[in-house]
Structures are given as structure tokens and as C-alpha cells.
Amino acid sequence: MKTPLIALASALLMTAVPATSQDIIVSAEEAAAVELISRELDRNLVHADWPRQQARGEGVAMVRFQRDADGRAxxxxFYRRSGSSSVDRLARRAVKRLGRNAPLPALGGADQIFQANIIVANSEQAFSNFASKLAKLEKTRLSDPRERRVFAFTASPRKAS
Incomplete structure (x- = not known):
């Protein structure tokens, strides 16, 4: 059985060309916080995916959450479901665990919205296809000025164990 690639794919906050002329600016503090959250989510994906008892589906899950006063998600x-119940369960489980080991950084106001874009793919080619699809979805989403205040984050693709 091939092991799927599970990745927290970028919401392209720093790399996408926005559909509007307004640039997106991310401070060093925000970039460091995004990196911290991304690493924790990646660890949670590993934890939520273990033990692997059956093959996972594939897809892109877009999960939103907020931070409570204790720093937990x-x-x-779901902002957008993947189309696979196993991918959606994995994504939701991993996001719900955020802030358990260490509080999430306080960014924005009390009503700050975070978004985790998680790709699960069974091959490099499928991952590439999902990443292209996500880029299009994010470009469309970012064309709405209200969406620009959503913090999204990334981690490197990895092979699931």
C-alpha cells in the first residue's frame, strides 16, 4: 500500500498573486506565529493519522477556527470539505488538537479567524493537482477583501508513516 502525502498546504498568503491590487503584508511576528502553528498542526496530522488502519481518501480540506483565551483552537x-470523509475527519481532528501542548500565539483581535488548508494525496502527481486546485480556490477567496484578514498557514509535504 502506498502511503499518502499529507500536507498542510499554503493558503498562499505570501506567495499567491491576489486577485485585487491590494498587497498582503505579513509582519515578521505573524510569519513566526504562522510557522509555529504550522509545525504543531503537522505534528497533529501525524498523531491523528496513527495508527493507519486503512487507506485514506484524497482531497483538500479547508478548516477554520479561532483561538480561545487559553490559546486553544x-x-x-469547515470552510470547504474535501469530498472524502476520512480526509475531513483527519483534518478536523488535527485542528481541534491545536493549542493543547502550547498555547497558540495571540494574533489579531479576539475574533481572529485562522484557516488550515490540508491536502491529503496518494501520489506526488495527485498532490501537485490538489495544490494547483488549492491555489485557484485561494486566489478566488482572496479576491474578497473580507477574506484578507484570515490567517492561513503552511507546512512541507511529508509521507505519512
Whole structure:
């Protein structure tokens, strides 16, 4: 059985060309916080995916959440489901665990929205296809000025164990 690639794919906050002329500016503090959250989410994906008892589906899950006063992920909900119940379960489980080991950084106001874009793919080619699809979805999403205040984050693709 091939092991799927599970990645927290970028919301392209720093790399996508926005559909509007307004640039997106990310401070060093925000970039460091995004990196911290990304690493924790990647660890949670490993934990949520173990033990692997059956093959996972494939897809892109876009999960939104907020940070409570204790630094934990709350109000976890899907912005966009992957189309695979196993991918959605994995993504939701990993996001719900954020802030358990160390509080999430306080960014923005009390109502700051975070978004985790998680790709699960069974091959490099499928991952590439999903990443292209995600880039298009994010370009469309970022064309709405209200969406620009959503913090999204990334981690490197990895092979699931």
C-alpha cells in the first residue's frame, strides 16, 4: 500500500498573486506565529493519522477556527470539505488538537479567524493537482477583501508513516 502525502498546504498568503491590487503584508511576528502553528498542526496530522488502519481518501480540506483565551483552537468548522470523509475527519481532528501542548500565539483581535488548508494525496502527481486546485480556490477567496484578514498557514509535504 502506498502511503499518502499529507500536507498542510499554503493558503498562499505570501506567495499567491491576489486577485485585487491590494498587497498582503505579513509582519515578521505573524510569519513566526504562522510557522509555529504550522509545525504543531503537522505534528497533529501525524498523531491523528496513527495508527493507519486503512487507506485514506484524497482531497483538500479547508478548516477554520479561532483561538480561545487559553490559546486553544475553538469554533472549528469547515470552510470547504474535501469530498472524502476520512480526509475531513483527519483534518478536523488535527485542528481541534491545536493549542493543547502550547498555547497558540495571540494574533489579531479576539475574533481572529485562522484557516488550515490540508491536502491529503496518494501520489506526488495527485498532490501537485490538489495544490494547483488549492491555489485557484485561494486566489478566488482572496479576491474578497473580507477574506484578507484570515490567517492561513503552511507546512512541507511529508509521507505519512
Amino acid at each position: 475553538v469554533d472549528v468548522e
